[in-house]
Amino acid sequence: MSERAQRLLELADDELVLGWRNSEWTGIAPSLEEDVAFSSIAQNEIGHARALYELAAADLGTTADELAFDRQPGEYRAAPLVELRFVPDWGRTIARHYLYETADEARIAALKGSSDADVAGLAAKIDREEVYHRLHAEMWVDRLLASPDGRVRLIDATRELWPYALGILDDDLRPTWAERVRERLGVDLTNGDAIARGAHADDWTALWDEMTMVRRSVPGAQW
Amino acid sequence: MTSVWEVFRQERKGQAFEHAGSVVAPDIAFAEAYAHEQYGRRGESVALWVVPRDAIHELDDFPDELGRNYHRVDGYSLKVKLKEARERAGTATP
Amino acid sequence: MDEQGFLEYVQSGGQVETDDWMPDEYRQKLIKFIEMHANSELMGVLPEREWILRAPTLQRKLALTAKVQDEVGHAQLIYRVVEDLGKPREQCLADLISGTSKFHNVFHYPTRTWGDVGVIAWLVDAAAIISQKALLKCSYAPYARIMKKICWEESFHILHGRDVILTLMLGTDGQRELVQEALNRWWAPLMMFHGNPIPAENDPVVQWRIKTQGNEEARQQFLDGYVPQIWELGLTVPDPKLRRREDGVWEYTEPDWDELRSVVTGHGPMTAERLEFRRVTREETAWVRSVVLAEAA
Numbered sequence: 001m002s003e004r005a006q007r008l009l010e011l012a013d014d015e016l017v018l019g020w021r022n023s024e025w026t027g028i029a030p031s032l033e034e035d036v037a038f039s040s041i042a043q044n045e046i047g048h049a050r051a052l053y054e055l056a057a058a059d060l061g062t063t064a065d066e067l068a069f070d071r072q073p074g075e076y077r078a079a080p081l082v083e084l085r086f087v088p089d090w091g092r093t094i095a096r097h098y099l100y101e102t103a104d105e106a107r108i109a110a111l112k113g114s115s116d117a118d119v120a121g122l123a124a125k126i127d128r129e130e131v132y133h134r135l136h137a138e139m140w141v142d143r144l145l146a147s148p149d150g151r152v153r154l155i156d157a158t159r160e161l162w163p164y165a166l167g168i169l170d171d172d173l174r175p176t177w178a179e180r181v182r183e184r185l186g187v188d189l190t191n192g193d194a195i196a197r198g199a200h201a202d203d204w205t206a207l208w209d210e211m212t213m214v215r216r217s218v219p220g221a222q223w
Numbered sequence: 224m225t226s227v228w229e230v231f232r233q234e235r236k237g238q239a240f241e242h243a244g245s246v247v248a249p250d251i252a253f254a255e256a257y258a259h260e261q262y263g264r265r266g267e268s269v270a271l272w273v274v275p276r277d278a279i280h281e282l283d284d285f286p287d288e289l290g291r292n293y294h295r296v297d298g299y300s301l302k303v304k305l306k307e308a309r310e311r312a313g314t315a316t317p
Numbered sequence: 318m319d320e321q322g323f324l325e326y327v328q329s330g331g332q333v334e335t336d337d338w339m340p341d342e343y344r345q346k347l348i349k350f351i352e353m354h355a356n357s358e359l360m361g362v363l364p365e366r367e368w369i370l371r372a373p374t375l376q377r378k379l380a381l382t383a384k385v386q387d388e389v390g391h392a393q394l395i396y397r398v399v400e401d402l403g404k405p406r407e408q409c410l411a412d413l414i415s416g417t418s419k420f421h422n423v424f425h426y427p428t429r430t431w432g433d434v435g436v437i438a439w440l441v442d443a444a445a446i447i448s449q450k451a452l453l454k455c456s457y458a459p460y461a462r463i464m465k466k467i468c469w470e471e472s473f474h475i476l477h478g479r480d481v482i483l484t485l486m487l488g489t490d491g492q493r494e495l496v497q498e499a500l501n502r503w504w505a506p507l508m509m510f511h512g513n514p515i516p517a518e519n520d521p522v523v524q525w526r527i528k529t530q531g532n533e534e535a536r537q538q539f540l541d542g543y544v545p546q547i548w549e550l551g552l553t554v555p556d557p558k559l560r561r562r563e564d565g566v567w568e569y570t571e572p573d574w575d576e577l578r579s580v581v582t583g584h585g586p587m588t589a590e591r592l593e594f595r596r597v598t599r600e601e602t603a604w605v606r607s608v609v610l611a612e613a614a
Contacts, residue, residue, distance in 0.1 A: 023369050023378075026385050027362035028598040030605035032393035032406075033246050033257035039386035040260045043379055050375045065374045088601035132259070139252040143609045150608050207370070214431045215373035221488050223373035223431070223481075225610055227397075244463060245397050247406075249610050261390055265470075281336070 004116065005059045006077070009067070010197060011107070012052035013078035014168070016068055017204075018100060019045030020211055024087045041097075041136060044129045051122055069215050073200065073208040081164035083201040094144065095157035098137040099165040102181060105134060106173045141184065155187055164201075166194035227276040228254040230261070232268035240272055327456035327526045334458055335401050343525050347457055348402050349418075350527050355395035356413045357421035362388050363591050364428040365437060373431065380477045384438060387470045394463045401459065414596045416583045423506045425585025432495030435485060436503050438478025440547075444510045444539050446471045451530035486550050500547070501555045508556075508569065509577040511535040540567040 001009075022042035029035035053064035060067070081100065086092040108130060111123035144150035158165075158181075169177055175191075182189050215223065225247050231240040243262045248254035251273070258273045292298030309315040318326065320340045333339055339347075365385050372378035396406045412418040423441050428434065449468050455461040485492040514533040517523045523531065540559075544567070547554055558570045580588070 020370065020378075023382050026369060026382055027366040027389060028595075028602075029389075030602040031247070031610055032359075032389055032396065033248060033253075033261065034610075035389040036264070036386055036393065037256055037260040039382060039389070040264050043382050043386070046375060046379055046382070050379075053375075068375055069373070088598045090602050090605045132256075135252075136256055139256060140609075142252070143249065147608045149604065153604075210370045211372075214368075214371045217431075218489055218491055221492060222484055223377060223488075242462075244394055244466070246393075247397070253610075261393065264386075 002059055004119075005056045008052050008056040008059075008119070010077040011111075012049045012056065012067070013076045014082050014100075014104075015045045015052065016049035017076070017078040017207070018082035018096075019043070019049060020207060021082060021085065022093075022097075024085070025093065028088060030090055037136060041133050044133065048126045048129070051126070055118055055122060069212050073205050076200075076204075076208070077197050078200075078204075079164070079167045079197050080195050080199055080201040080204075081161065081168060083204040083207065084161075084164070085203040085207065089157075091144075091150075091153035092157040092161065094137070094140045095154055095161055096165075097133075098141050099158065099161060099181065100168065101130065101133050101137045103165065103168040103173075103177055104130060106177045107169060110173060145185070155185065158185060158187065159189065162189050163192055163195045166192065167196045225249045228258065229274045229276050229279060230258045231272040231274070232262050233270040234268060236269055240270070243268070243271075245276065246273075324525070328524070330454075330526075331456065332458040332461070333456055342521075344402060346521060346525055347460075347527060348399055348404050350522055351395060351402070351457075351460055352399050352404065352409055352412075353419050353421070355392050355399060355409065356418055357424060358388050358392040358395060359413070360420040360424040360591060360595075362392075363594065364424060364426070364587070365434065367428060368431065368434045371431070372434075377481070381434065384474050384477060387474070391467050391470070394466065395460075398457075398460050398463065410595075410599065414592055414599065416592065419581050419583075422509050422577055422580045422585070423503075424591070425580045425588045426502070426506055427587050429502070430495050430499060431481075432485065432497075432499030433503070435478055435481035435496060436499040438474050439482050440478070440500075440503065440507055440543060441510070442471055442474040442478060443543055444507055444535075446475065447535050447538050447542075448511065448528075448530070451528055451535065454526075454529045456526040482550070486552075496550075497552055500552055504555050505572060505576070506580075507539075508536070508572045509574070509580075511539065513572075513574045513577065537567055540569070541565075 019042050022038060022045060026035065026039040026042065029038050049068065050064050053067040057063050057067055081096060084092075084096070086096065105127075108123050108127045112120055112127065114120040114123065141154065144154040165181075166174060166178070174194075178189065178191060226249075227245050227247055228251075229245050230243045232243040233240045246254055246257040246261055248257050254273050258271050262268055262271060306315065318338060320342075323338075323340055323343065327333065327343075333343075362385050365381065365388075369378070369382050369385060372381050396409055399409055400406050409418070413420070423437075423444075428437070446468060449464055449471065452464045453461055453468070455464070482496055485496050512532040514531070517531050520531070522528050541561075544554060544559065544561075556570050558568060561567050579585075583589075583592075
């Protein structure tokens, strides 16, 4: 597999799996208004995954759906951070949301400068939707930090998820992003060891099982 | 208590904003985010106004007891007069 | 205006706004009717939500998530109307979970296969849109107005449902069987959907022009619109008595109204489980509402 396809799949798998996880909140979010807003974010993420898979699929001679559904669980390249299952814990959900969106911002900014015109163009399109995801994450962080109970929940969850979050970005982008998070949350988070791609979280197999079960029931069929 | 924000939406550029509904949100940042998705996620709006409900004052008392029809369409019946004027000018079509 | 004058006003097509004077009985009937509608949207989320994680293509995943999102959005719009009539949302949700208030019969049943996803989006939503279109003329104007947005969004659901069904009907024998099997299970609840036939003059909700269509009229409209669409795909409707008479009226086997009564009063196959699921998820997120979504001091 080409380096380009490999990188596209990493990005696409992150968006796919996080989109799947965030869609678990559709119907049960803390308020009805939030439910609608967070579901849009989940849908955008799946939409980004699809566009990224399409780009990779052209190189690999396959389709976006086949890449999304027809690989074995061990073949996915998603970061373990996005594989963790959190419903109905909104505190961890928001901590991951903030960590992922800020890391993704750094990654997308780098891709917008890519010499590969297709990749740069897609990154720019994705970024225009990600603006709303970041606004959403930031407003939640503001509100959580403003209340003692919310603050404890956000900070505890961030500490717990930190090694996972470090696994999103490569070494070149990681330090600047980590500093930004430390400043924003006002907490001391050590750089430590990252839980990197390839080391799948325990929750992943069950999710893969569920997301592919209908499709596997009649292999090769149209749905 | 959270507060109610009224949302008005514009369907296309140049059109008037119309009341769309409301959202419940703790502050303007949440109200904007919630209105954006609840009233615009399918591209059915090009712009929204988000207004705290308390800022809206309704006036609904417009008495017209003495039939002030001079500033309404039904206060004017031009048809008959126009016909007569045309006849006088000799421009009436048979 | 007195109560009689109000009744004549709404019966002649007059509309009422939130701050207008209205008889207490009208307000209570409105709250009960609209609250049940909102409850139904919210509980209708649960049977389909289970399949969001199992949708078999990216397109289906997006469409199904968006459909469930719409239903939550409808619940938001409708509960807002109830709130403005004087019943807070928290109270509505507490009454829903405790079983004090009701929700629609079809949302008390399980979803067993991907075929259910298609049948619900196509036929349950079709039945719902018939009721909801009739509410566009509701005497309570704020409710009638939001129905425009709701009906518009429901029309996408039916498209999505038909597309799921058509794709399955063009697939393997096993996929076609999924549709027929789901239709067999959903037919009885669908026939009960619009309620038992009550003469309009005995139905206070019709008298106040909260709804403008009788139950049997709605059911006939559903049969007229959708049975031909079911038949043309080679599917069988599990009712040997079903036929369209020469005068255009559909005959069918009398639905089991006792089952309907039992289901909507909280004894459906999935009622307890779904209400318990709502209770638990609300409890788990209660801190968010009290700590974070509460207005800043």
